[in-house]
Amino acid sequence: xxxxxxxxxxxxxxxxxxxxxxxxxxxxxxxxxxxxxxxxxxxxxxxxxxxxxxxxxxxxxxxxxxxxxxxxxxxxxxxxxxxxxxxxxxxxxxxxxxxxxxxxxxxxxxxxxxxxxxxxxxxxxxxxxxxxxxxxxxxxxxxxxxxxxxxxxxxxxxxxxxxxxxxxxxxxxxxxxxxxxxxxxxxxxxxxxxxxxxxxxxxxxxxxxxxxxxxxxxxxxxxxxxxxxxxxxxxxxxxxxxxxxxxxxxxxxxxxxxxxxxxxxxxxxxxxxxxxxxxxxxxxxxxxxxxxxxxxxxxxxxxxxxxxxxxxxxxxxxxxxxxxxxxxxxxxxxxxxxxxxxxxxxxxxxxxxxxxxxxxxxxxxxxxxxxxxxxxxxxx
Numbered sequence: 028x029x030x031x032x033x034x035x036x037x038x039x040x041x042x043x044x045x046x047x048x049x050x051x052x053x054x055x056x057x058x059x060x061x062x063x064x065x066x067x068x069x070x071x072x073x074x075x076x077x078x079x080x081x082x083x084x085x086x087x088x089x090x091x092x093x094x095x096x097x098x099x100x101x102x103x104x105x106x107x108x109x110x111x112x113x114x115x116x117x118x119x120x121x122x123x124x125x126x127x128x129x130x131x132x133x134x135x136x137x138x139x140x141x142x143x144x145x146x147x148x149x150x151x152x153x154x155x156x157x158x159x160x161x162x163x164x165x166x167x168x169x170x171x172x173x174x175x176x177x178x179x180x181x182x183x184x185x186x187x188x189x190x191x192x193x194x195x196x197x198x199x200x201x202x203x204x205x206x207x208x209x210x211x212x213x214x215x216x217x218x219x220x221x222x223x224x225x226x227x228x229x230x231x232x233x234x235x236x237x238x239x240x241x242x243x244x245x246x247x248x249x250x251x252x253x254x255x256x257x258x259x260x261x262x263x264x265x266x267x268x269x270x271x272x273x274x275x276x277x278x279x280x281x282x283x284x285x286x287x288x289x290x291x292x293x294x295x296x297x298x299x300x301x302x303x304x305x306x307x308x309x310x311x312x313x314x315x316x317x318x319x320x321x322x323x324x325x326x327x328x329x330x331x332x333x334x335x336x337x338x339x340x341x342x343x344x345x346x347x348x349x350x351x352x353x354x355x356x357x358x359x360x361x362x363x364x365x366x367x368x369x370x371x372x373x374x375x376x377x378x379x380x381x382x383x384x385x386x387x388x389x390x391x392x393x394x395x396x397x398x399x400x401x402x403x404x405x406x407x
Contacts, residue, residue, distance in 0.1 A: 037062055038405050041070055042079070045097055046125075046403065050083055052094035071097065079103045079124075101125040104164045104402060107154050107204070108395030109147065110387075111187065112171035112211045114238055117146055120388065121154045121163075122395035124402065126222040128388070130157045140188045144198055151202045164402050165205035167394035168195070169214035171239065173257055179208050182256075186238065205407065207397050211235065212259055213250045214393025215383070216243025219345050221396055223384035228342040232335050233383070234261070235348035235390075236328065240281040242335065264331050280331050284324045286349060292320050307352055321353065322360055329364035336369055336378050347383035347390075358382060 040060050045051055057067045074080035081100045085093040101123040110118040121130040132153045136146040147168070155163055172184030184190045195206040209217075216233035219225040225233070225245070233243040240262035244251040252258050262281030282288055286303045293301045293309070296316045309317040332344050344365070350357065362380045369377065383389050401407045 035405060037066070038070055039403070041067065042074070042099075042403050042405070045080060046099055050086070050096040050098045052086055052096055054094055056097075077103070099124055101127060102162075104162050105129070105158050106164055106395040106398035106402075107151055107166040108214075108391045108393065108398070109150065109166065109168045110211065110390035110394065111143070111147070111168055111189070112238065112390065117143075117150055118388070118391045119150045119154050120391045120395055121157055122392060122399065124399060126218070126392065126396065126399065128392065130154055131388070131391070138186075138188055140192050140194075143187070143189060144194065144201070147198055148201050151198075151204065155202075155204075163204060164407050165207060165398040166198070166202065167207045167209060167214065167397035168198075169209050169211045169390045169394040169397075170194075171211055173260075174208045174210050175256060176209070176252070179206075181208060205398075207401070209394065209397045210241070210243070210259070211390050211393075212241040212243035213252075214243070214397060215347050215385070215389040216245050216345075216393070217250065217396045217400070218385055218389050218393035219347070219383055220245045220248060222392070223389065224345050224381050225343055228379075230339070230341045231343045231345055232259075232332070232339065232341045233345045233347055234328065234332060234350075236284055236346075237286050237349035239285055240328075240331075244335075244339065244341075246339075261331050261335065264334065266327055266330060280327060283327050289320060289324060293317055296320070303349075310357075311354060321357060325357055325360040326364045329361050330368070332361075332365050332380075333368045336365075341378055343379040343381065345381055345383055347386065349387075351382050351386040 041056055044056060044059055053067050053071055057064045071080060078100050080097050083096045083098045086096045103124050106122050108120045108122060116133045117136050119132045120128045123129055132150055134146050134150050136143055151166055170181055171186050172181045175182050179195045181189050181194060195208050199206040212233055212235050215235060219233055220231060225231040229248050231245045235241055242259035242261045244259050262279060264280045265277040266280055268278050290301050290303055290306055293306045306317060310321050365380055385392055
């Protein structure tokens with residue numbers, strides 16, 4: 028195989044198949060790829076030499092000798108993932124090649140660029156201390172804002188002081204690791220698709236809510252960004268809301284459902300300021316007035332999800348962010364409203380609705396997955 032591009036594609040294909048099957052033989056890899064056994068053996072030998080792949084024992088015999096099984100070596104390399112979007116904390120994780128979280132750290136921060144970059148540097152140093160530095164392939168930062176992945180720059184952020192300030196470049200110079208940026212919902216969608224609630228699906232939509240509302244869209248296992256990189260900005264969907272005197276106003280989904288809006292609605296009803304944790308406790312305790320607010324929020328979110336599902340027809344809708352804290356009752360309410368207006372499938376069943384497997388940690392894990400994907404594609 029003398030064509031460098033063909034060789035690179037074959038290496039990628041084999042590595043992804045090993046990951047997908049968890050354990051697989053050289054013979055099965057040859058069948059699935061259409062490559063010759065000598066070619067597969069040569070590529071595997073290189074992976075074993077680099078400790079990316081290890082032999083995990085013998086498989087079942089199909090009439091001859093029992094085959095030697097192969098799997099990814101989780102300790103071959105590591106990636107740091109960071110969630111930059113919470114009001115008070117920057118969350119970080121260290122993941123191995125198989126997506127397992129082997130360390131995590133959270134640090135407080137203030138919303139100005141110099142403080143943010145200083146805290147990021149400190150957080151990376153804490154996470155990197157857990158393994159040999161040469162095994163860390165990079166840092167993936169999932170940010171609140173719109174990311175141009177081609178230039179690796181944040182082109183818009185309405186909530187954080189990070190817009191157009193070359194965060195990735197400046198941080199890489201300070202921490203001595205490659206730094207890659209991604210939008211928060213996209214990163215979380217990657218984590219769920221590869222290791223979490225969406226790992227059995229190829230087409231999902233991950234919806235996050237909390238400080239803001241957004242969606243990560245995965246089609247055929249890859250993030251769908253749209254023509255200009257803003258696919259999934261569902262917080263801007265305008266919803267009709269009934270006015271007290273009759274008629275309708277139109278409000279952005281995010282203005283109706285983000286955590287601060289929920290707290291404001293609860294505060295008006297209870298005639299006092301309420302923090303989000305108080306609202307959640309009241310909801311879990313069955314407070315009728317708070318339950319009515321949360322049911323309406325679920326209806327708004329489900330309406331937006333219907334629009335997405337009717338257009339894209341994904342296999343699954345995964346709810347992440349703070350929604351996971353709301354429990355089974357909220358999920359049942361959301362599912363009821365969602366299915367009520369969903370276009371019914373003629374074959375194959377309806378879109379599945381579930382919670383994120385990772386919850387709050389999903390965005391940080393997704394940041395690490397951005398780096399791990401580059402490893403799997405043999406780009407770093």
